[in-house]
Amino acid sequence: MKKLLLLTLSVLLLGCMALLPVTEPQATASPAPIAPEPKAGTMAEFDHGSAETPAGTTLVVSVFADDRTCSWDMTRDRATVDEVRRILGVTEAFVESLAASYGVACDLVTDFEKHPDLLYTASFDRVIGSDGNEDMLVWQYLDTLDVDALLAAHGAQHCVFYVFLNTEPGETRACATRSWFPMMPYPYEFVYLYVRSDGMTNGPAIYTHELFHAFGAPDYYMSDLNYNITDATVAYFQQNLPTDLMLTCTDPYTGTYNMKHVTNSVSELTAFFIGLTDRSELYDKLELWGCEHVTP
Numbered sequence: 001m002k003k004l005l006l007l008t009l010s011v012l013l014l015g016c017m018a019l020l021p022v023t024e025p026q027a028t029a030s031p032a033p034i035a036p037e038p039k040a041g042t043m044a045e046f047d048h049g050s051a052e053t054p055a056g057t058t059l060v061v062s063v064f065a066d067d068r069t070c071s072w073d074m075t076r077d078r079a080t081v082d083e084v085r086r087i088l089g090v091t092e093a094f095v096e097s098l099a100a101s102y103g104v105a106c107d108l109v110t111d112f113e114k115h116p117d118l119l120y121t122a123s124f125d126r127v128i129g130s131d132g133n134e135d136m137l138v139w140q141y142l143d144t145l146d147v148d149a150l151l152a153a154h155g156a157q158h159c160v161f162y163v164f165l166n167t168e169p170g171e172t173r174a175c176a177t178r179s180w181f182p183m184m185p186y187p188y189e190f191v192y193l194y195v196r197s198d199g200m201t202n203g204p205a206i207y208t209h210e211l212f213h214a215f216g217a218p219d220y221y222m223s224d225l226n227y228n229i230t231d232a233t234v235a236y237f238q239q240n241l242p243t244d245l246m247l248t249c250t251d252p253y254t255g256t257y258n259m260k261h262v263t264n265s266v267s268e269l270t271a272f273f274i275g276l277t278d279r280s281e282l283y284d285k286l287e288l289w290g291c292e293h294v295t296p
Contacts, residue, residue, distance in 0.1 A: 041157035042148050046187040048292045049180030050147070050159050051214035053275035054099045057156040059118060060088060060110040060211075061145075063163045063190075066123040070166045074121065077166060080195060084164060085113060087259075090204040091211060094262040102276040109154055117150060122163075129165065130176030130192045138163060138178075139186040147188070160214045161190035162207075171197040175206055177213035180292065189214040203257040205249035205264055212246060215274035216292045220247040227290040236286065241267050 043050070051058065064072045064081070074081060088110035099106030112119035122141055128134045142161055151159065177191045191210040194202060213219075218227045220237040237244065243252040245264040250256060252263060272280035275293040283291065 039157075040152045040155050042151065043187055045157075048216070049184065049189040049214070050161075050187050051179070051189040051211075052158050052216075053293065054095055054106040054108070054215055055104050055275065056158060057107040057109065057154060059150060059154055059156045059159040060092075060108060061118050061120065061150070061159055061161045062088070062110075062112050063120045063122050063141075063161055065121075065128065065163050065165055067126060067128045067165065068124075069127055069129075070168070071123075072121065072164075072166050080166065083201075084195065085111065087204050087207055088112075088162075090261065091207045094204065094208055095211065098266055098271070099276055102271060104276050109156065115154070117153065120145070128163070128192070129194075130173050132176075132178075135178055136185070138190060139188060142188040142190065143186055159188075160211060161188055162193050162210075163190055164193050164195060167194040167196050169196045169199045169201075173197065175202060175210055177210045179213045179216070200257055201259065203249075203259045204262045205245060205251075205257060208262050209245050209249050212270065212274050217246050217270050217273035218290070220244060228286075228288050233286055233288075241265070241269070244270060246270050246273075 041056075046052065062084070064074065066072060072081075092108040092110045095108050096106050109115060109118065124134065124137055124141075126134045126137060128138060147159060151157070171194050173192075173194060174197065175191065175193050177189065179189050180187075191207075191214065193207065193210065196202065218224050218229060220229070220241065221234060223229050223231050223234060237247050241247055243265045244267045245262070248264065251258040252265075267282070268277060269280050269282045271277045272283055272293070273291055278293075282288075
């Protein structure tokens with residue numbers, strides 16, 4: 001009888017269990033690893049100059065400079081100063097978006113109104129500019145700034161300096177960048193940015209083009225044996241990369257400077273030169289050299 005009762009209870013228990021819903025074991029999601037915040041850099045870590053790469057946080061330090069040809073009145077010229085800040089903001093947004101398209105985290109800090117420690121004024125008793133005669137004066141001035149403290153204050157790894165000259169539209173000199181080269185006397189990479197030249201106000205494409213020089217890109221419109229860019233290479237660029245930002249800064253549709261946007265293209269070759277990607281078929285095809293982001 002006990003055996004029969006136990007058997008009956010077992011059958012009933014199994015029947016009840018069969019009626020219970022079957023619950024699949026749930027996988028426990030592991031928390032995503034938290035990437036460590038990049039630490040602030042120092043001048044001692046500038047292997048290829050102060051700008052080096054868009055990756056990480058880069059400070060754009062604005063120096064409004066007087067020289068023997070032009071000067072600033074930060075009150076009288078407020079509208080021009082505000083326009084410079086706006087154009088820097090366009091460059092910031094463009095470069096950050098470009099970097100994101102390559103999966104590179106980039107924080108370009110340009111707003112000297114939001115960050116007043118990024119704004120300086122300076123006065124030189126010589127004519128400074130792209131002819132290069134007085135570069136040492138500018139480097140010596142930049143060396144008086146506490147760059148390490150700036151980097152630390154913003155958690156930044158890199159910085160580039162824009163030396164703004166309040167030129168008139170009749171200025172004929174072209175904007176120019178003093179980018180890294182071996183035996184460079186100081187690590188500071190800086191841009192001579194003429195606010196106006198050749199009858200026009202220089203726009204976001206010019207600001208960005210010069211920044212790309214600081215990050216390591218050469219011009220594509222002239223030969224340069226430092227990169228093995230020959231006349232034939234320039235002809236190739238004109239034929240195959242006609243709207244690349246390192247070839248031209250004019251708007252591809254209007255032939256003039258676009259003051260609101262950067263409308264030029266950025267080829268994979270240019271992305272390679274500035275350190276956004278570690279490969280470029282065109283770099284190899286054209287037998288170029290000199291990219292500072294290539295490990296020897």
